[in-house]
Amino acid sequence: MSQTDTSNAGTSGPLTTQRKGLAALELDMRLIGMIAALLVIWIAFAAFTDGRFLTPRNIFNLTIQTVSVAIMATGMVFVIVTRHIDLSVGSVLGVCSAAMAMLQTQYLPEIFGLGSPFIWIFTVIAGVIVGTAIGAFHGWMIGYLTIPAFIVTLGGLLVWRNVAWHMTDGQTVGPLDPTFAIFGGINGTLGETWSWIVGAVLTAGALIMLVQSRRTKAAHGFPVKPRWAEISLGAIFTVSILGFILIINSYQIPGPRLARQFAARGEVMPEGLEMGYGIPISALLLIVIAIVMTVIARRTRLGRYIFATGGNPDAAELSGIDTRMLTVKVFAIMGALCAISAVVASARLTNHTNDIGTLDELRVIAAAVIGGTALSGGLGTIYGAILGALIMQSLQSGMAMVGVDAPYQNIIVGAVLVLAVWVDIIYRRRAGL
């Protein structure tokens, strides 16, 4: 008895001091938990695959596989934060993909001529308009006609999936426009130099924001974090951003493929040349969307109203917030993001397939929820949802790589989802949130 007591005292001592140290960083403990979970998953799979799971090649693949779900998950955060749900995202992705596939293969080439650079621009714009309109229509039914979001989007799940089927007669449409296909991943990467430039810009941006925020806080006379904490935060950001670029850049383009690229330009490949793929354009798109969505969530009135409405809809309304219009906006954003995901998903396959996006609604909701979005509303982060998507995809790819049978894969993913939410509930209760 006394033995357990002393061992408890022994471990709690250093733990509390460590917590004090971490608390000085004012980091979200949930975020640290999620990163820890992700690292555990990665290291475990790396151990089971003799390190193949953590090769630059697999990290590159993991990145491009995560993008489509992650883009939609950022929108699902807003939907769930306002106490709604969207079950139709997979089908809306399908209908946007179908519309864009038909446009770029059947209609636009007749107007602009096959291979015209205008094709992809018009296609993407049209797709985003279709997605936004569908989302806004859902939002109107939910906000103004007060039909529950669950029902509206459950109907949408059936309707839009089959509208897509009708548009394409259920056939695979392709090949898609070659310029359009650069959004898919492997067919569109930045190359090593531009990847480093992007990395440098992101690092500089993160550091400038840290300094700026510290300055304004100090100017107002608010308490600021200790200097060492700010410097460590800056170091963490720098190392993670540049580390990611380094890993992605070290995934080499295979020699024959590189030779073909040079041949296509009528040049001869220099002997012994090695080139990395660099950041996929789809990943860059996700980064941009993550930044834009985070700014909307944290720094705009729209974002403030989304979170206020989720926390207390009555209070929001009494503060003069038009919660009905807000619902339309939230679902319109969700629809637009479904369209962008449709670009990425169909470009990755270089075809529109009839089943594209099937079951994505569940992956997207799971990603948002694993990422800490509370179904009771009012709580959730964009980075959390992206991490959630990455955790889900890591599990799925890792199990496939280890050779887990398909039924077991889904059983494990389902169990992990429930477990993650249970752990989150316990954490929130302990933290008094």
Added chain:
Amino acid sequence: MEFGTPLVEMKNISIAFGGVQAVDDVSVDLYPGEVVGLLGHNGAGKSTLIKILSGAYKADSGEICINGTSVTINSPRDARTNNIETIYQTLALADNLDAASNLFLGREITNSFGLVNDDAMEAETREIMARLNPNFKKFASPVSALSGGQRQSVAIARAVYFNAKILIMDEPTAALGVHETQMVAELIEELKRQGIGIFLISHDIQDVFKLCDRVSVMKNGQLVGTENVADVTEDDVLGMIILGKQPEKAA
């Protein structure tokens, strides 16, 4: 007390919900620097009447005049443009947001890019809280982490900050301890001196006698009567609330 133009006149206000006449032809008024108590049982219609003034409900008939001019109040936003601020019984706070976000909800301070300026809002919040409740320190926590009194001071700060001319307080002391009730009483005195008119909804007759200049009593959606607090006894007012009868005027 009653001279000049009333700050607020609510004339012949009626509203029904699905056949129930919640407010039936009620007229009340409020002068600058005056506290008018609204008394009545649960369901007497006092909260409903006041929600019409704060823009949460729209009256079926009747007229609202501010400083003698007729105004239309269709939404909480309209009420705010007429300098009417409300402290709701439920406080109407978004529990997941911090004090500053709640204080400025719907009226955020933005920078030149149109982005919300959290630091400026926190600075303003710190300033007003230093005046209202100097013990308030939890500026970074969501208001769900605050005590009842602290939450109340956030709600009060929100109503006071935006230069309210007309303040509606719905059961402001119902959830408060002795010390905090005293704080609210002092605040009401201070606001009266600034010439703000206050509608105070309460169950507590003693509260009303301590804080109010006049009292309007409602029963079953109708106005029983309005009396100067100085002219009536607690028993008179109780009679109005329970029996719905006018006090017999002393000769």
